Amino acid sequence: METFDDFRAEEAFRLFAEMAQAGQVIYLTHHQHLCEIVRRVCPTAQLHRLDAAAHQFEFA
Numbered sequence: 048m049e050t051f052d053d054f055r056a057e058e059a060f061r062l063f064a065e066m067a068q069a070g071q072v073i074y075l076t077h078h079q080h081l082c083e084i085v086r087r088v089c090p091t092a093q094l095h096r097l098d099a100a101a102h103q104f105e106f107a
Contacts, residue, residue: 048081056081057088064089 048056063072076082085092
């Protein structure tokens with residue numbers, strides 16, 4: 048959806064909400080504006096944020 052305008056993203060999330068009536072839908076993104084669209088279009092959606100500060104990685 049990175050190339051979708053807001054209208055197309057809203058329509059896709061509406062479709063996801065419809066699909067969620069029959070099963071689980073998982074969508075991953077790092078685009079904050081898409082999370083805001085989901086909150087507006089599908090207010091009952093559960094959003095989970097994975098903060099980089101919450102995870103420690105070590106590289107050798």
